[in-house]
Amino acid sequence: MSPNSGTxxxxxxxxxxxxxxxQQFQDYQSRWxxxxxxLNDVVDQMGKPDSWQRAEAEGKGAEDVASQxxxxxxxRTAQQMDRGINVGSGAFNLGITGSAAAQAASKGAAxxxxxxxxxxxxxxxxxxxxxxxxxxxxxxxxxxxVGAEIASREAISSAQASNATASNVLGAAGFGIGxxxxxxxxxxxxxxxxxxxxxxxxxxxxNNPAIIASGATP
Amino acid sequence: xxxxxxxxxSGPMSAAQQLGAISSAQWNDYMQTFVPQENLLLQYAMDPNxxxxxMQTAQGLQQQANQQASGIQARQLAQYDTTLxxxxxxxxxxxxxxxxxxxxxxxxxxxxxxxxxxxxGILGAPxxxxxxxx
Numbered sequence: 001m002s003p004n005s006g007t008x009x010x011x012x013x014x015x016x017x018x019x020x021x022x023q024q025f026q027d028y029q030s031r032w033x034x035x036x037x038x039l040n041d042v043v044d045q046m047g048k049p050d051s052w053q054r055a056e057a058e059g060k061g062a063e064d065v066a067s068q069x070x071x072x073x074x075x076r077t078a079q080q081m082d083r084g085i086n087v088g089s090g091a092f093n094l095g096i097t098g099s100a101a102a103q104a105a106s107k108g109a110a111x112x113x114x115x116x117x118x119x120x121x122x123x124x125x126x127x128x129x130x131x132x133x134x135x136x137x138x139x140x141x142x143x144x145x146v147g148a149e150i151a152s153r154e155a156i157s158s159a160q161a162s163n164a165t166a167s168n169v170l171g172a173a174g175f176g177i178g179x180x181x182x183x184x185x186x187x188x189x190x191x192x193x194x195x196x197x198x199x200x201x202x203x204x205x206x207n208n209p210a211i212i213a214s215g216a217t218p
Numbered sequence: 219x220x221x222x223x224x225x226x227x228s229g230p231m232s233a234a235q236q237l238g239a240i241s242s243a244q245w246n247d248y249m250q251t252f253v254p255q256e257n258l259l260l261q262y263a264m265d266p267n268x269x270x271x272x273m274q275t276a277q278g279l280q281q282q283a284n285q286q287a288s289g290i291q292a293r294q295l296a297q298y299d300t301t302l303x304x305x306x307x308x309x310x311x312x313x314x315x316x317x318x319x320x321x322x323x324x325x326x327x328x329x330x331x332x333x334x335x336x337x338x339g340i341l342g343a344p345x346x347x348x349x350x351x352x
Contacts, residue, residue, distance in 0.1 A: 109321060
């Protein structure tokens with residue numbers, strides 16, 4: 001449809017809506033879309049098994065556990081000394097081995113939790129991106145809906161104008177819709193095409209050279 | 219998508235055409251920028267092996283840590299200039315094995331629960347009652 005095909009032009013609000021929507025979209029494309037794409041890249045990278053975020057989270061877990069056990073070991077040793085448990089004794093040595101096993105177990109749990117925390121953050125970010133995507137998709141369909149509504153109104157207006165023109169032409173020739181439905185209209189049609197209200201012409205007459213030459217009715 | 223057609227050489231667009239062009243461009247952006255991320259999310263949500271993979275990863279990390287137990291132990295013993303007797307070493311080995319095995323199971327279970335929660339979270343509101351079905 002050409003811009004001016006409808007007899008009803010877009011309203012001022014519709015024109016402004018499309019102008020502002022265009023500017024808003026161009027602004028989104030120039031400023032926010034690159035940021036969005038960057039975020040997508042960062043999140044994709046984050047989700048990878050060897051991402052730096054994952055390594056950092058796992059390392060922090062291991063570091064935290066080591067620090068906690070270091071302090072706990074110092075406290076345990078001091079308590080053992082107070083209780084007369086000497087270095088090198090069975091109780092002392094088994095205290096160390098128990099602590100080492102517990103530290104390793106805690107470290108594993110902390111590292112796994114760090115890994116899982118990154119997975120969780122990754123999915124939360126993906127969900128946020130998906131939500132933003134839904135907003136964009138909804139905007140697209142809403143915009144399309146508004147555009148279609150305007151186009152539809154223009155098309156209806158155009159069709160009405162076209163119908164009115166056709167109707168006027170037909171009306172001038174006596175074929176208006178209202179006229180067609182009346183008995184007089186039927187007679188009028190018959191008067192032209194050989195209906196009951198006018199003279200009859202048979203196919204045989206149409207082939208009669210004399211009648212055709214004279215222009216007379218039989 | 220380019221909106222160069224607006225007011226371009228082909229003449230100005232009508233309001234409806236302009237909105238249609240923007241909507242098409244927005245939809246293309248959605249398809250190119252967001253749909254791949256959505257698909258990733260859905261892929262994770264519907265992956266029947268996701269929990270098993272997460273368990274395997276967690277178990278691997280725990281095993282790595284468990285293997286460091288003897289190193290931690292050796293350093294601490296060296297710190298106090300002491301060594302284990304054969305009996306103490308055997309007891310320590312047994313203790314380390316039991317602790318490590320328990321830790322592996324616990325870490326893997328934790329990973330499985332978290333994986334199920336994550337999948338449910340993606341699919342919608344988490345429902346603890348159906349966690350075990352995933």
